Amino acid sequence: MNTQPASLTIGAVAKRAGVPIDTIRFYEREGLLPEPLRRASGYRSYNETAVARLRFIRRAKDLGFSLDEIRDLLALSSYRRGGVKAVRKRAEQRLASIDARIAELMRIRQGLEQLIEACPGKGDPEHCPILRALSDEEPQV
Amino acid sequence: MNTQPASLTIGAVAKRAGVPIDTIRFYEREGLLPEPLRRASGYRSYNETAVARLRFIRRAKDLGFSLDEIRDLLALSSYRRGGVKAVRKRAEQRLASIDARIAELMRIRQGLEQLIEACPGKGDPEHCPILRALSDEEPQV
DNA sequence: CTTGACTCTAGACCTAGATCAAGGGTCTAG
DNA sequence: CTAGACCCTTGATCTAGGTCTAGAGTCAAG
Numbered sequence: 001m002n003t004q005p006a007s008l009t010i011g012a013v014a015k016r017a018g019v020p021i022d023t024i025r026f027y028e029r030e031g032l033l034p035e036p037l038r039r040a041s042g043y044r045s046y047n048e049t050a051v052a053r054l055r056f057i058r059r060a061k062d063l064g065f066s067l068d069e070i071r072d073l074l075a076l077s078s079y080r081r082g083g084v085k086a087v088r089k090r091a092e093q094r095l096a097s098i099d100a101r102i103a104e105l106m107r108i109r110q111g112l113e114q115l116i117e118a119c120p121g122k123g124d125p126e127h128c129p130i131l132r133a134l135s136d137e138e139p140q141v
Numbered sequence: 142m143n144t145q146p147a148s149l150t151i152g153a154v155a156k157r158a159g160v161p162i163d164t165i166r167f168y169e170r171e172g173l174l175p176e177p178l179r180r181a182s183g184y185r186s187y188n189e190t191a192v193a194r195l196r197f198i199r200r201a202k203d204l205g206f207s208l209d210e211i212r213d214l215l216a217l218s219s220y221r222r223g224g225v226k227a228v229r230k231r232a233e234q235r236l237a238s239i240d241a242r243i244a245e246l247m248r249i250r251q252g253l254e255q256l257i258e259a260c261p262g263k264g265d266p267e268h269c270p271i272l273r274a275l276s277d278e279e280p281q282v
Numbered sequence: 283c284t285t286g287a288c289t290c291t292a293g294a295c296c297t298a299g300a301t302c303a304a305g306g307g308t309c310t311a312g
Numbered sequence: 313c314t315a316g317a318c319c320c321t322t323g324a325t326c327t328a329g330g331t332c333t334a335g336a337g338t339c340a341a342g
Contacts, residue, residue: 009318010319011317011319020300021318022301023299023300025321026299030299039308041308041309041319042307042319043308043320044319044320055276059274060275062249063249063252064246064253066298067298067299068298073275077269077272083266084261084262084263084266084268084269084272085263087271087272088260088262088271091253091256091257091260091271095250095253098246098250098253099250101246102247105205105239105243108204108239109236109240111204112232113236116229116232116233119228119229120225121226122226123225125219125225125228128218128225128228130229131218133200134201134214134218135197150288150289151289151290152287152289161330162288162289163332164329164330166290166291167330167331171329180338182289182337182338182339183337183338184288184338184339185289202329207328208328208329
Protein backbone atom coordinates (compact mmCIF):
# COMPACT_ATOMS: atom_id res chain seq x y z
CA MET A 1 0.00 0.00 0.00
CA ASN A 2 2.97 2.21 0.59
CA THR A 3 5.37 2.32 -2.30
CA GLN A 4 6.77 5.80 -2.40
CA PRO A 5 10.57 5.71 -2.34
CA ALA A 6 10.93 7.13 1.12
CA SER A 7 14.46 7.76 2.24
CA LEU A 8 15.34 5.51 5.14
CA THR A 9 18.59 5.51 7.06
CA ILE A 10 20.33 2.23 7.64
CA GLY A 11 19.15 2.32 11.25
CA ALA A 12 15.53 2.68 10.21
CA VAL A 13 15.84 -0.17 7.76
CA ALA A 14 17.47 -2.32 10.41
CA LYS A 15 14.63 -1.70 12.78
CA ARG A 16 11.94 -2.37 10.18
CA ALA A 17 13.54 -5.54 8.89
CA GLY A 18 14.58 -6.80 12.29
CA VAL A 19 18.23 -7.13 11.32
CA PRO A 20 21.31 -5.54 12.90
CA ILE A 21 22.90 -2.62 11.09
CA ASP A 22 26.21 -4.42 10.78
CA THR A 23 24.49 -7.28 9.09
CA ILE A 24 22.97 -5.00 6.48
CA ARG A 25 26.38 -3.65 5.56
CA PHE A 26 27.69 -7.19 5.58
CA TYR A 27 24.98 -8.33 3.16
CA GLU A 28 25.78 -5.39 0.93
CA ARG A 29 29.44 -6.41 0.80
CA GLU A 30 28.37 -9.97 0.08
CA GLY A 31 26.20 -8.92 -2.83
CA LEU A 32 22.89 -9.87 -1.26
CA LEU A 33 21.74 -6.29 -1.20
CA PRO A 34 22.40 -3.79 -3.99
CA GLU A 35 24.49 -0.77 -3.14
CA PRO A 36 22.06 1.88 -1.97
CA LEU A 37 21.94 5.51 -2.96
CA ARG A 38 23.91 7.86 -0.78
CA ARG A 39 23.12 11.23 0.66
CA ALA A 40 25.59 14.03 0.18
CA SER A 41 26.99 13.15 3.58
CA GLY A 42 27.72 9.60 2.50
CA TYR A 43 24.86 8.13 4.51
CA ARG A 44 23.17 5.17 2.85
CA SER A 45 19.66 5.96 1.68
CA TYR A 46 17.15 3.13 1.38
CA ASN A 47 13.55 2.63 0.36
CA GLU A 48 10.97 -0.01 1.21
CA THR A 49 12.34 -2.39 -1.39
CA ALA A 50 15.45 -2.88 0.70
CA VAL A 51 13.34 -3.70 3.73
CA ALA A 52 11.40 -6.30 1.73
CA ARG A 53 14.60 -7.81 0.46
CA LEU A 54 16.03 -8.10 3.94
CA ARG A 55 12.87 -9.82 5.09
CA PHE A 56 13.15 -12.19 2.16
CA ILE A 57 16.68 -13.03 3.21
CA ARG A 58 15.63 -13.57 6.79
CA ARG A 59 12.83 -15.95 5.83
CA ALA A 60 15.00 -17.90 3.45
CA LYS A 61 17.60 -18.23 6.18
CA ASP A 62 14.91 -19.55 8.51
CA LEU A 63 14.17 -22.20 5.91
CA GLY A 64 17.78 -23.25 6.02
CA PHE A 65 19.07 -21.64 2.84
CA SER A 66 22.69 -20.53 2.96
CA LEU A 67 23.60 -17.02 1.92
CA ASP A 68 25.00 -18.43 -1.31
CA GLU A 69 21.71 -20.10 -2.04
CA ILE A 70 19.82 -16.95 -1.15
CA ARG A 71 21.92 -14.90 -3.52
CA ASP A 72 20.92 -17.41 -6.15
CA LEU A 73 17.23 -17.25 -5.24
CA LEU A 74 17.28 -13.48 -5.38
CA ALA A 75 18.79 -13.54 -8.84
CA LEU A 76 16.26 -16.10 -10.04
CA SER A 77 13.31 -14.31 -8.61
CA SER A 78 14.02 -11.30 -10.73
CA TYR A 79 14.17 -13.18 -14.01
CA ARG A 80 10.46 -12.47 -14.38
CA ARG A 81 9.07 -15.61 -16.05
CA GLY A 82 11.39 -18.56 -16.33
CA GLY A 83 12.87 -18.07 -12.90
CA VAL A 84 9.97 -19.70 -11.17
CA LYS A 85 10.88 -23.16 -12.37
CA ALA A 86 14.42 -22.73 -11.14
CA VAL A 87 13.24 -21.35 -7.82
CA ARG A 88 11.07 -24.39 -7.32
CA LYS A 89 13.98 -26.62 -8.17
CA ARG A 90 16.16 -24.93 -5.54
CA ALA A 91 13.42 -25.40 -3.00
CA GLU A 92 13.23 -29.08 -3.86
CA GLN A 93 16.97 -29.44 -3.51
CA ARG A 94 16.80 -27.72 -0.16
CA LEU A 95 14.07 -30.11 0.90
CA ALA A 96 16.18 -33.07 -0.15
CA SER A 97 19.17 -31.89 1.83
CA ILE A 98 16.99 -31.31 4.87
CA ASP A 99 15.68 -34.84 4.51
CA ALA A 100 19.21 -36.17 4.29
CA ARG A 101 20.19 -34.28 7.41
CA ILE A 102 17.18 -35.59 9.27
CA ALA A 103 17.96 -39.15 8.24
CA GLU A 104 21.53 -38.74 9.43
CA LEU A 105 20.41 -37.40 12.76
CA MET A 106 17.94 -40.26 13.14
CA ARG A 107 20.71 -42.74 12.54
CA ILE A 108 22.90 -41.07 15.16
CA ARG A 109 19.96 -40.87 17.51
CA GLN A 110 19.33 -44.56 17.11
CA GLY A 111 22.89 -45.52 17.99
CA LEU A 112 22.95 -43.26 20.97
CA GLU A 113 19.63 -44.44 22.29
CA GLN A 114 20.69 -48.05 22.17
CA LEU A 115 23.77 -47.27 24.17
CA ILE A 116 21.81 -45.37 26.77
CA GLU A 117 19.28 -48.15 27.13
CA ALA A 118 22.03 -50.65 27.69
CA CYS A 119 23.80 -48.53 30.30
CA PRO A 120 22.91 -49.18 33.95
CA GLY A 121 24.14 -45.71 34.88
CA LYS A 122 26.43 -47.01 37.57
CA GLY A 123 29.26 -49.42 38.18
CA ASP A 124 32.63 -49.78 36.63
CA PRO A 125 33.56 -47.88 33.46
CA GLU A 126 34.72 -51.21 32.07
CA HIS A 127 31.12 -52.30 31.91
CA CYS A 128 29.55 -49.10 30.66
CA PRO A 129 28.28 -49.81 27.15
CA ILE A 130 28.59 -46.18 26.18
CA LEU A 131 32.26 -46.01 27.03
CA ARG A 132 32.82 -49.47 25.62
CA ALA A 133 31.20 -48.56 22.34
CA LEU A 134 33.23 -45.41 22.06
CA SER A 135 36.44 -47.25 22.81
CA ASP A 136 35.62 -50.38 20.82
CA GLU A 137 39.02 -52.02 20.51
CA GLU A 138 38.73 -53.60 17.11
CA PRO A 139 36.57 -51.77 14.61
CA GLN A 140 35.33 -53.30 11.40
CA VAL A 141 37.56 -52.25 8.51
CA MET B 142 45.56 -58.77 22.76
CA ASN B 143 48.44 -56.45 22.08
CA THR B 144 49.27 -54.19 24.94
CA GLN B 145 53.01 -53.74 24.95
CA PRO B 146 53.91 -50.04 24.82
CA ALA B 147 55.28 -50.11 21.30
CA SER B 148 56.76 -46.85 20.10
CA LEU B 149 54.69 -45.43 17.30
CA THR B 150 55.46 -42.31 15.32
CA ILE B 151 52.74 -39.79 14.80
CA GLY B 152 52.38 -40.97 11.23
CA ALA B 153 51.81 -44.55 12.30
CA VAL B 154 49.24 -43.48 14.85
CA ALA B 155 47.52 -41.36 12.24
CA LYS B 156 47.26 -44.31 9.89
CA ARG B 157 46.03 -46.70 12.56
CA ALA B 158 43.44 -44.31 13.93
CA GLY B 159 42.36 -42.99 10.56
CA VAL B 160 43.02 -39.38 11.47
CA PRO B 161 45.29 -36.83 9.78
CA ILE B 162 48.60 -36.06 11.48
CA ASP B 163 47.77 -32.40 11.80
CA THR B 164 44.60 -33.29 13.60
CA ILE B 165 46.50 -35.33 16.17
CA ARG B 166 48.73 -32.39 16.97
CA PHE B 167 45.65 -30.19 17.05
CA TYR B 168 43.93 -32.48 19.56
CA GLU B 169 47.04 -32.46 21.68
CA ARG B 170 47.03 -28.67 21.76
CA GLU B 171 43.34 -28.76 22.62
CA GLY B 172 43.87 -31.10 25.53
CA LEU B 173 42.04 -34.08 24.05
CA LEU B 174 45.21 -36.11 23.92
CA PRO B 175 47.89 -36.09 26.62
CA GLU B 176 51.32 -34.88 25.63
CA PRO B 177 53.19 -37.92 24.41
CA LEU B 178 56.73 -38.98 25.28
CA ARG B 179 59.42 -37.70 22.99
CA ARG B 180 62.40 -39.38 21.44
CA ALA B 181 65.78 -37.73 21.78
CA SER B 182 65.16 -36.16 18.39
CA GLY B 183 61.96 -34.54 19.57
CA TYR B 184 59.71 -36.92 17.64
CA ARG B 185 56.49 -37.78 19.45
CA SER B 186 56.37 -41.36 20.66
CA TYR B 187 52.99 -43.03 21.10
CA ASN B 188 51.63 -46.39 22.21
CA GLU B 189 48.36 -48.16 21.49
CA THR B 190 46.52 -46.20 24.14
CA ALA B 191 46.79 -43.11 22.00
CA VAL B 192 45.33 -44.95 19.05
CA ALA B 193 42.41 -46.13 21.15
CA ARG B 194 41.82 -42.64 22.41
CA LEU B 195 41.79 -41.22 18.92
CA ARG B 196 39.27 -43.83 17.88
CA PHE B 197 37.16 -42.92 20.89
CA ILE B 198 37.23 -39.29 19.79
CA ARG B 199 36.30 -40.20 16.26
CA ARG B 200 33.32 -42.28 17.33
CA ALA B 201 32.08 -39.65 19.73
CA LYS B 202 32.35 -37.09 16.96
CA ASP B 203 30.28 -39.37 14.73
CA LEU B 204 27.62 -39.36 17.44
CA GLY B 205 27.55 -35.60 17.25
CA PHE B 206 29.54 -34.73 20.36
CA SER B 207 31.54 -31.53 20.14
CA LEU B 208 35.20 -31.55 21.07
CA ASP B 209 34.32 -29.80 24.31
CA GLU B 210 31.88 -32.54 25.15
CA ILE B 211 34.38 -35.19 24.22
CA ARG B 212 37.00 -33.65 26.48
CA ASP B 213 34.40 -33.93 29.19
CA LEU B 214 33.57 -37.56 28.36
CA LEU B 215 37.23 -38.48 28.40
CA ALA B 216 37.69 -36.96 31.81
CA LEU B 217 34.60 -38.71 33.16
CA SER B 218 35.51 -42.08 31.74
CA SER B 219 38.67 -42.15 33.76
CA TYR B 220 36.99 -41.48 37.08
CA ARG B 221 36.75 -45.25 37.52
CA ARG B 222 33.42 -45.75 39.25
CA GLY B 223 31.21 -42.73 39.59
CA GLY B 224 31.94 -41.43 36.12
CA VAL B 225 29.52 -43.81 34.51
CA LYS B 226 26.47 -42.03 35.80
CA ALA B 227 27.75 -38.74 34.47
CA VAL B 228 28.65 -40.28 31.14
CA ARG B 229 25.15 -41.59 30.77
CA LYS B 230 23.77 -38.19 31.63
CA ARG B 231 25.87 -36.57 28.93
CA ALA B 232 24.62 -39.12 26.44
CA GLU B 233 21.04 -38.34 27.43
CA GLN B 234 21.65 -34.63 27.00
CA ARG B 235 23.14 -35.30 23.60
CA LEU B 236 20.10 -37.33 22.67
CA ALA B 237 17.81 -34.52 23.74
CA SER B 238 19.66 -31.97 21.66
CA ILE B 239 19.57 -34.28 18.66
CA ASP B 240 15.83 -34.62 19.14
CA ALA B 241 15.46 -30.87 19.29
CA ARG B 242 17.45 -30.46 16.10
CA ILE B 243 15.36 -33.08 14.34
CA ALA B 244 12.15 -31.38 15.43
CA GLU B 245 13.43 -28.07 14.14
CA LEU B 246 14.35 -29.57 10.80
CA MET B 247 10.95 -31.23 10.55
CA ARG B 248 9.29 -27.89 11.11
CA ILE B 249 11.38 -26.28 8.40
CA ARG B 250 10.75 -29.23 6.12
CA GLN B 251 7.04 -28.87 6.62
CA GLY B 252 7.02 -25.21 5.64
CA LEU B 253 9.14 -25.81 2.61
CA GLU B 254 7.10 -28.74 1.40
CA GLN B 255 3.89 -26.79 1.55
CA LEU B 256 5.39 -24.07 -0.57
CA ILE B 257 6.67 -26.52 -3.13
CA GLU B 258 3.33 -28.26 -3.36
CA ALA B 259 1.59 -24.98 -3.99
CA CYS B 260 4.03 -23.89 -6.68
CA PRO B 261 3.10 -24.69 -10.28
CA GLY B 262 6.75 -24.44 -11.28
CA LYS B 263 6.03 -21.99 -14.06
CA GLY B 264 4.45 -18.66 -14.76
CA ASP B 265 5.01 -15.26 -13.32
CA PRO B 266 7.13 -14.75 -10.19
CA GLU B 267 4.23 -12.72 -8.83
CA HIS B 268 2.26 -15.93 -8.52
CA CYS B 269 4.97 -18.22 -7.24
CA PRO B 270 4.04 -19.14 -3.68
CA ILE B 271 7.65 -19.75 -2.77
CA LEU B 272 8.73 -16.28 -3.76
CA ARG B 273 5.57 -14.80 -2.33
CA ALA B 274 6.11 -16.51 1.00
CA LEU B 275 9.67 -15.34 1.16
CA SER B 276 8.70 -11.80 0.31
CA ASP B 277 5.49 -11.72 2.34
CA GLU B 278 4.73 -8.01 2.54
CA GLU B 279 3.18 -7.76 5.94
CA PRO B 280 4.50 -10.20 8.53
CA GLN B 281 2.79 -10.93 11.81
CA VAL B 282 4.49 -8.95 14.59
C1' DC C 283 76.87 -40.83 2.22
C1' DT C 284 72.92 -39.66 -0.08
C1' DT C 285 68.24 -39.42 -0.96
C1' DG C 286 63.60 -39.35 0.02
C1' DA C 287 60.21 -39.88 3.45
C1' DC C 288 59.12 -38.40 7.77
C1' DT C 289 58.83 -35.09 11.68
C1' DC C 290 59.39 -30.69 14.23
C1' DT C 291 57.63 -25.69 15.40
C1' DA C 292 55.24 -21.40 14.86
C1' DG C 293 51.95 -19.34 12.90
C1' DA C 294 48.82 -18.28 8.90
C1' DC C 295 44.64 -19.61 6.72
C1' DC C 296 39.94 -21.67 5.80
C1' DT C 297 34.44 -21.75 5.99
C1' DA C 298 30.03 -19.10 7.39
C1' DG C 299 28.01 -15.63 9.08
C1' DA C 300 28.39 -12.35 11.33
C1' DT C 301 29.99 -8.88 15.20
C1' DC C 302 32.86 -5.38 17.11
C1' DA C 303 36.35 -1.59 17.68
C1' DA C 304 38.67 2.59 16.53
C1' DG C 305 38.59 6.96 14.93
C1' DG C 306 36.15 10.12 12.70
C1' DG C 307 32.05 12.80 10.40
C1' DT C 308 26.79 14.11 10.51
C1' DC C 309 22.26 15.16 12.12
C1' DT C 310 18.84 17.07 15.07
C1' DA C 311 16.48 18.59 19.28
C1' DG C 312 16.80 22.04 22.54
C1' DC D 313 25.79 26.15 19.42
C1' DT D 314 26.08 21.86 21.62
C1' DA D 315 25.19 17.26 23.19
C1' DG D 316 24.00 12.96 22.07
C1' DA D 317 22.49 9.82 18.74
C1' DC D 318 23.54 8.22 14.45
C1' DC D 319 26.49 7.03 10.49
C1' DC D 320 30.95 6.25 7.87
C1' DT D 321 35.22 3.07 6.74
C1' DT D 322 38.70 -0.28 7.50
C1' DG D 323 40.05 -4.03 9.46
C1' DA D 324 40.17 -7.27 13.43
C1' DT D 325 37.82 -10.86 15.92
C1' DC D 326 34.82 -14.78 16.93
C1' DT D 327 33.20 -19.98 16.77
C1' DA D 328 34.56 -24.90 15.48
C1' DG D 329 37.44 -27.83 13.80
C1' DG D 330 40.71 -28.22 11.53
C1' DT D 331 44.32 -27.61 7.32
C1' DC D 332 48.45 -25.82 5.36
C1' DT D 333 53.04 -23.50 4.89
C1' DA D 334 57.86 -22.52 5.59
C1' DG D 335 62.05 -23.72 7.00
C1' DA D 336 64.66 -26.80 9.51
C1' DG D 337 65.96 -31.29 11.51
C1' DT D 338 65.77 -36.74 11.52
C1' DC D 339 65.50 -41.44 9.98
C1' DA D 340 66.28 -45.51 7.24
C1' DA D 341 67.29 -47.91 2.94
C1' DG D 342 70.66 -48.62 -0.55
